[in-house]
Amino acid sequence: MHTLLRIDSSIRIQDSYSRRMGDYFVSQWTLKHSNGTILERDMARAMLPHLSQNTVNGFFDDSIFSEELSLSDELIEELYQSSEILITCPMYNYGIPSSLKAYFDLIVRTKKTFTADSGIKGLLHHKKAHIISVMGGVHSVPGGMNPLEIHVTSILNHLGITDISYFPLEGTAFPQDLSEKTKSVETLICKHLN
Numbered sequence: 001m002h003t004l005l006r007i008d009s010s011i012r013i014q015d016s017y018s019r020r021m022g023d024y025f026v027s028q029w030t031l032k033h034s035n036g037t038i039l040e041r042d043m044a045r046a047m048l049p050h051l052s053q054n055t056v057n058g059f060f061d062d063s064i065f066s067e068e069l070s071l072s073d074e075l076i077e078e079l080y081q082s083s084e085i086l087i088t089c090p091m092y093n094y095g096i097p098s099s100l101k102a103y104f105d106l107i108v109r110t111k112k113t114f115t116a117d118s119g120i121k122g123l124l125h126h127k128k129a130h131i132i133s134v135m136g137g138v139h140s141v142p143g144g145m146n147p148l149e150i151h152v153t154s155i156l157n158h159l160g161i162t163d164i165s166y167f168p169l170e171g172t173a174f175p176q177d178l179s180e181k182t183k184s185v186e187t188l189i190c191k192h193l194n
Contacts, residue, residue: 002036004029005082009043009100010090010134017172017182018088018134024186025086025132025167028193039078043099048075050098051105059109072106076113084128085161089148091135096151104155113159122160129156129164130192132185136173146170165192 006026010016026038049055049068058064059072079085089096107113114122133148140146145153149166156164169185172178 002033002084003039003082004033004036004084004086005039005041005078006086006088007041007043007100007103008088009097009103010088011044011092011097011099012090013044016090017169018090018132021132021134021167021169021182021185021189022086022088025130025189025193028189029084029086032193039082041075041078041103043097043103047099048102048106050102055106068106072109073112075103075107076109079107079113079124079127079159082127084130085156086130086132087152088132089134089152091133091139091148094147096148100152108155108158120158122158124159124161127161127163129161130167131164132167132169134169134172136171138170140168140170167192 004026006022008019008022010018012019030036030038048071052068054064054066055068055072058066058069089100110116113124114120131149131152133146135146135148145166146168149168153164167185167188169181171181
């Protein structure tokens with residue numbers, strides 16, 4: 001059974017390019033996996049708390065309990081349930097949204113998603129990840145990744161996820177050729193999923 005965990009991080013509920021590309025990805029993924037399950041985690045509809053000292057203490061001390069730790073366990077369980085992960089990520093002030101950073105801070109946990117007994121070893125093996133990154137400008141190095149992809153990839157690798165596909169939509173601040181750029185990303189998604 002295929003399960004896709006979709007993580008949206010745009011603050012825009014409407015008129016979001018990353019959400020629109022995410023919707024397109026899900027529609028194509030569903031065609032391929034008609035019996036698949038989709039889990040959704042939307043950072044704008046259910047904001048996550050930022051790390052606190054008590055939460056971090058609880059990462060290393062099983063006697064501590066809090067709502068944040070319970071939420072962290074819930075988020076990690078969603079990752080284990082999924083076979084594929086879709087992350088839609090717009091660029092805000094040259095980085096990932098703070099809501100996505102809060103998500104990562106709650107799921108990167110020793111003995112839960114990685115171990116550090118003899119070097120860092122991720123525990124989320126055999127999962128595929130897909131990153132849809134959206135930027136108003138053009139930030140990719142020719143033939144390389146853009147800053148969002150680099151950041152998210154580093155975290156996913158830390159968790160043991162190395163099978164990652166990228167679907168960047170850059171230059172959304174320049175509407176004259178945006179339709180063509182969007183179609184290009186949709187074509188890339190179709191080729192990848194078929």
